[in-house]
């Protein structure tokens with residue numbers, strides 16, 4: 001192929017890529033929980049505009065059915081998961097009540113607002129009381145039939161569980177649900193989910209399982225991994241271990257075919273003096289590692305290649321949350337829309353969120369140079385870069401004399417064998433060797449600078 005043909009092929013690919021980017025970011029990104037326990041949070045319309053224009057986030061999850069938020073997200077293309085308040089569970093068992101509830105809370109907004117999940121209560125088994133637990137599955141069934149009778153199909157009815165439903169999770173192969181909840185509550189839930197083809201939703205928090213000795217394992221940082229001697233699978237992070245523990249427990253009840261979804265997971269970026277794990281680098285490493293893992297589509301050791309719906313907790317720091325300082329600092333963003341740290345979810349190279357209205361008080365912080373003194377930086381492929389773009393980055397860097405041995409078969413960075421992982425490795429090598437200028441990580445807008453180490457397992461990224 002001569003040069004001009006290559007050029008025009010490249011233009012076509014670029015054009016096709018742009019279309020794919022626009023298409024796929026709309027259905028294929030990580031979600032966030034939009035909690036509203038703050039007295040300084042921006043109005044929902046600004047939040048909707050911000051998420052749509054400045055980030056790749058295409059799904060939000062609410063802890064209620066706030067009509068202002070549902071209205072604000074109409075026509076944005078962003079999926080919205082809503083939560084029925086726990087107290088409604090006994091009422092919803094009555095099908096007429098469920099139909100009225102749907103008529104009042106869902107019908108007025110659907111389908112202009114892309115409601116994708118109705119979660120019946122939040123962590124009901126964990127928090128109780130028993131009459132809510134006892135009515136949970138009946139309420140889900142009743143709500144599901146009310147939706148169908150109202151002409152609404154394609155909305156998943158499920159409920160999010162705290163991982164206290166597990167008796168143990170380590171090693172995953174020996175995991176099982178707590179006796180009492182297993183047959184009595186979880187099996188009927190799973191039966192309903194199988195019948196309605198909805199996922200089993202859990203809230204795994206390696207944050208709660210953290211210990212300084214296992215810091216790297218909890219934070220998606222390079223580590224030797226932990227082998228499950230029964231399945232002979234090696235785990236390099238706690239998130240995978242928890243998901244596989246849930247999957248094994250479902251399978252032991254006979255429901256290994258039901259999908260898994262992650263309703264909440266996250267890490268606080270600040271805490272009290274007795275919470276040393278709550279730092280910006282730790283939060284950036286955990287949530288950034290999760291986003292990277294999600295984008296690579298590698299699944300878990302027992303569910304390889306499986307893509308889960310995942311909702312990070314949470315969108316904003318929420319100053320009215322009670323408890324320790326950490327509780328108020330789970331947000332990816334401050335109330336003025338400035339990112340607390342970068343996890344590669346901003347659109348565009350500059351990645352500076354313009355404030356949607358002039359009312360937001362403080363200036364934005366550019367996320368490409370996070371204000372963390374002495375912190376290292378790496379270059380990785382952006383979430384929205386296409387395989388074609390990534391391949392052309394690999395071809396370019398490797399043709400310029402960079403060492404691309406690590407991404408060859410048997411190289412330390414061959415696994416995971418994806419264009420995204422390989423491109424990130426070589427793009428970073430280029431960026432580091434050229435002196436870490438921001439423009440050395442541009443790659444026609446497909447590179448992003450991050451402040452968490454993308455190294456994984458034996459694969460060590462240059463610094």
Ligand SMILES: *[C@@H]1O[C@H](CO)[C@@H](O)[C@H](O)[C@H]1NC(C)=O
Nearest residue numbers: 116154155156197198199259
């Ligand atoms: C409902 O859940 C199923 C199973 O996980 C999933 O394939 C489907 O996309 C979900 N529907 C929506 C609207 O999110």
Ligand SMILES: *[C@@H]1O[C@H](CO)[C@@H](O)[C@H](O)[C@H]1NC(C)=O
Nearest residue numbers: 349350438439442443444445
């Ligand atoms: C990155 O590349 C894009 C496309 O080639 C260009 O428009 C943009 O100005 C570049 N940004 C920087 C910071 O060099």
